[in-house]
Amino acid sequence: MSDTTAFPDPTYRDTVLAPLFEGVKTHYAEHMGALNRAHLVMLAETGILPRADAARIARALRDIDTETDIAALSYTGAHEDYFFLVEAELRRRIGDPGGALHTARSRNDMDHTLFRMALRTRGEALAGAVHDLTAALIAKAQAEAETLVVAYTHGQPAQPTTFGHYLGAAIEVLLRDAARLDAALDGLEFCPMGAAAITTSGFPVDRGRVADLLGFEGPQINSYGCIASVDYITGLYSAIKLVFLHLGRVIQDMQFWSAFEVGQLHVPDSFVQISSIMPQKRNPVPIEHLRHLASVTVGRCDTMVGTMHNTPFTDMNDSEGEVQQAGYAAFESGGRVLALLTALLPACSIDDARVRRNIDAGCITITELADTLVRNEGLSFRQAHEIAAATARAVIARGVALGDGHAAFAEAFADCTGRAPSLGAGEYAIAVAPETFIVRRDRPGGPALAALLPALTACTETLAGLRARRTARRNRHRAAAGRLDVAFAQLVET
Known part of the structure; x- marks a missing residue:
């Protein structure tokens, strides 16, 4: 049964205080040393502490830092935390003035x-x-x-x-x-x-x-x-x-x-x-x-x-x-x-080989074919989109690469417009090439070198x-x- 008459209770010590102490050793001891030194310098410079007293504390802090193997410390419960351990050591070394370091500050x-x-x-x-x-x-x-x-x-x-x-x-x-x-x-x-x-x-x-x-x-x-x-x-x-x-x-x-x-x-x-x-x-x-x-x-x-x-x-x-x-x-x-x-x-x-196979299999340059038809054939985008979609369906059904699908394209174009396209096989192949797709997208934010670089x-x-x-x-x-x-x-x- 825990002793409830003395602080810290053993269970509280083991479940809270000891882990916190270990954490301070690992994460904060170095920073606490700097904080103590900075606060002490300020106390001396403002006259809150007499400079002679501040100097005694400074020398004691220096010695504590030099002589203490922080990593070897273990929590005993004698002091609530690392802060109080340092203060107790100051007071042990120089007496009650050691407690003056905590003037005008709080944990x-x-x-x-x-x-x-x-x-x-x-x-x-x-x-x-x-x-x-x-x-x-x-x-x-x-x-x-x-x-x-x-x-x-x-x-x-x-x-x-x-x-x-x-x-x-x-x-x-x-x-x-x-x-x-x-x-x-x-x-x-x-x-x-x-x-x-x-x-x-x-x-x-x-x-x-x-x-x-x-x-x-x-x-x-x-x-x-x-x-x-x-x-x-x-x-x-x-x-x-x-x-x-x-x-x-x-x-x-x-x-x-x-x-x-x-x-x-x-x-x-x-x-x-x-x-x-x-x-x-x-x-x-x-x-x-x-x-x-x-x-x-x-x-x-x-x-x-x-x-x-x-x-x-x-x-x-x-x-x-x-x-x-x-x-x-x-x-x-x-x-x-x-x-x-x-x-x-x-x-x-x-x-690259896998990329090109996937490009062909997915007909993913087809958008540029639609754009080309708008520019070169004077079609609306919706009509051009319908022709491009029909072309993609046809080449996939025939098992041919999009770049080799000019015949399917010409059929789709004629079915939709009632006339033959002016876009020849060579121009068609250029229009659906991935390099063409990239280079024509040169607006800010696009993948063309002129935009990307x-x-x-x-x-x-x-x-x-x-x-x-x-x-x-x-x-x-x-x-x-x-x-x-x-x-x-x-x-x-x-």
């Missing part, structure tokens, strides 16, 4: 600052991986700008396009997702420190100084919101979710395109596993791993957003320790997706802008770490 503003620091580290790494994937896809799209593929709608062969054009569409979505992720990362760049429990402090704290030393763009203004708002969590995980939801659709196409019956996407041997019993089978199982890992990542993001649903607009554990730690799994699985897809998709190739150049420029923003944030974080080291060292030497 509330500390926790949300630590969470943001941990999230921005992971978020910047994930954004970098998204940028790397985007760059790899742009390079692949440029290399495959003239490579024919069959485009599908409703699961059926629809029209010819190029692999570069298909990838260009995926790239534009990925760039929009990257922009949403970038905006969410910007949302992490405001510091809750100084909000204290929820209403700031009666001490003359310099919130801007702490934010600067920790690499934030500035303090988050409303102190209630510093503690109660969770949009930095919901916004970030929503942005992450969309990356993998949308990539999952491309991954699903890769599965379909590489199927034996379609066969237009060839996965290289280095990414293929052979059946243990059926030696003829080439199983592109990395695509399956990509699909389920992307789905797992989406689910982990949904868990984070869903956990915040219908929670009170105040300080609450629903948005803190264990919840935050659970969310980091999304970065792990998402990072694996990005790394694998960056390696796999550029290594794949298009089977400028679009890919614009994508490259957009990516460069996102990378520059990420670099600026990372430079600010690194510069702040340098300023903190200098300010803290000066305090130690006082």
Whole structure:
């Protein structure tokens, strides 16, 4: 039976406090050290603490950081959490002044600052991986700008396009997702420190100084919101979710395109596993791993957003320790997706022979025949469409390729118009050739080189802008770490 007279109850200790302690060791100890140093520097600079007392605390913090093997610590229950363990060690070393470090702050503003620091580290790494994937896809799209593929709608062969054009569409979505992720990362760049429990402090704290030393763009203004708002969590995980939801659709196409019956996407041997019993089978199982890992990542993001649903607009554990730690799994699985897809998709190739067979079998250039009849024969589109449809039915019934179907076309044309077409066999063959289909679609957004290459150049420029923003944030974080080291060292030497 649990001892109900002393804190912590053994069951509470083992099920809640000990796991939280392990999480802090893993995810937050480094950030807590920086936060302690920044807060102490501010207390000394504002005169809230006498500089001599602050210097004693600084030297003790330095020694604790140097002498403590954080990974070897285990939770004993002697102190409620890692925060209180550090404070107790300060007081053991320098007496009651060690408790002065907590002046004008609370675990509330500390926790949300630590969470943001941990999230921005992971978020910047994930954004970098998204940028790397985007760059790899742009390079692949440029290399495959003239490579024919069959485009599908409703699961059926629809029209010819190029692999570069298909990838260009995926790239534009990925760039929009990257922009949403970038905006969410910007949302992490405001510091809750100084909000204290929820209403700031009666001490003359310099919130801007702490934010600067920790690499934030500035303090988050409303102190209630510093503690109660969770949009930095919901916004970030929503942005992450969309990356993998949308990539999952491309991954699903890769599965379909590489199927034996379609066969237009060839996965290289280095990414293929052979059946243990059926030696003829080439199983592109990395695509399956990509699909389920992307789905797992989406689910982990949904868990984070869903956990915040219908929670009170105040300080609450629903948005803190264990919840935050659970969310980091999304970065792990998402990072694996990005790394694998960056390696796999550029290594794949298009089977031109299979593509051309599928183009012929599906008569998917027939739309251009209708368009040609409108331009060359002066027909309405509807009449031209009827002739094209009749031509497709006839060549399929006769088992001939569309390019060899001029006779069937001439019959359909005469039946519909009462006259012979002016389009000869050679002109007809050109009209239904997939290369003609592509080159004539040169309007903005089309697959023709004249349209596609400028679009890919614009994508490259957009990516460069996102990378520059990420670099600026990372430079600010690194510069702040340098300023903190200098300010803290000066305090130690006082």
